[in-house]
Amino acid sequence: MENRQTLRLNAANLKDLEFIRNFIEEEIKSYQVDASAVYDILLSVTEVATNIIVHGYRGKSGPLEIEVGCQGDMIVIAVRDQAPPFDPTKVPTPDISLPLEERPLGGMGVHLSREFMDHMSYRYIPEKGNELILKKKGVALH
Amino acid sequence: MMEMTVEHVQGTDLVAILGLHGALDASNYMAVVAKARDLYEGGARRLLLDMREMSFMSSSGVVALHSIIRVFRGEQPHDPEAGWEVFHAIDRDRSSGMQTYVKILSPQPKVSLTLQKTGMDQFCEIHKDLSTALSTF
Numbered sequence: 001m002e003n004r005q006t007l008r009l010n011a012a013n014l015k016d017l018e019f020i021r022n023f024i025e026e027e028i029k030s031y032q033v034d035a036s037a038v039y040d041i042l043l044s045v046t047e048v049a050t051n052i053i054v055h056g057y058r059g060k061s062g063p064l065e066i067e068v069g070c071q072g073d074m075i076v077i078a079v080r081d082q083a084p085p086f087d088p089t090k091v092p093t094p095d096i097s098l099p100l101e102e103r104p105l106g107g108m109g110v111h112l113s114r115e116f117m118d119h120m121s122y123r124y125i126p127e128k129g130n131e132l133i134l135k136k137k138g139v140a141l142h
Numbered sequence: 143m144m145e146m147t148v149e150h151v152q153g154t155d156l157v158a159i160l161g162l163h164g165a166l167d168a169s170n171y172m173a174v175v176a177k178a179r180d181l182y183e184g185g186a187r188r189l190l191l192d193m194r195e196m197s198f199m200s201s202s203g204v205v206a207l208h209s210i211i212r213v214f215r216g217e218q219p220h221d222p223e224a225g226w227e228v229f230h231a232i233d234r235d236r237s238s239g240m241q242t243y244v245k246i247l248s249p250q251p252k253v254s255l256t257l258q259k260t261g262m263d264q265f266c267e268i269h270k271d272l273s274t275a276l277s278t279f
Contacts, residue, residue, distance in 0.1 A: 014167075014169040015169050017167050017169050018143060018165060018167075018169070021198070036252070039198070040250045040252075042198065042257070043198070043200060046167055046168075046200045047201060050167070050200065050201075050202065053168075054168065108260075109200070112201050112256065112259065115186070119231065
């Protein structure tokens with residue numbers, strides 16, 4: 001990433017969600033991202049962080065790292081945690097032609113997170129944990 | 143930070159207007175459900191959720207909305223761990239058409255989009271102005 005800023009929380013919990021959104025909003029302000037794209041990014045990261053805390057850490061506190069950066073006209077967010085390995089990119093995309101009763105369980109936050117971003121990729125780093133990369137293209141005007 | 147305000151309007155049924163101010167997410171959605179339950183237990187039988195000043199809503203907000211509708215139908219709200227089951231329930235409700243207990247006032251466009259992507263808009267009326275919304279109860 002050309003520029004990046006990192007927020008590290010040693011014991012993130014649900015009460016930190018607003019703090020995380022404020023951090024991201026402040027960091028991407030300098031890239032002149034329009035309000036609509038800012039909202040998409042904030043929603044996506046909120047869903048990811050919520051899943052990590054609620055499911056990964058089972059509602060308890062845990063380490064969470066959010067890195068915000070810019071590559072050209074693209075905003076890139078890296079979310080890292082030390083919960084058990086979980087790859088949200090493997091959560092099936094709901095088939096909207098099926099009734100909801102027939103869709104696979106799990107991942108409603110993941111679904112919205114993907115809907116509002118252009119790219120999501122995952123890797124597990126031994127000794128470090130989960131890393132999820134989110135990208136929003138064509139939004140940084142700086 | 144989410145703040146809530148309450149007004150009551152007496153019509154055929156007692157209508158409560160619950161104003162949501164700020165961001166609705168996993169940190170506070172249970173408080174919104176609890177407030178709605180208080181209003182129901184206090185005698186309100188119809189609810190208008192005033193979203194004019196709600197700046198943000200995550201999927202937890204969708205779970206809250208559906209739970210509130212269940213409360214106003216006299217049912218138990220959702221288990222917070224229910225996950226997609228909430229969305230299955232939304233689909234079942236959607237097939238039965240618009241419910242009349244809970245309506246929404248003027249969400250901002252991005253919140254409307256979340257309501258659309260989760261099917262919530264297909265069984266919960268959304269109105270653009272207060273007087274029209276109240277006239278539909």
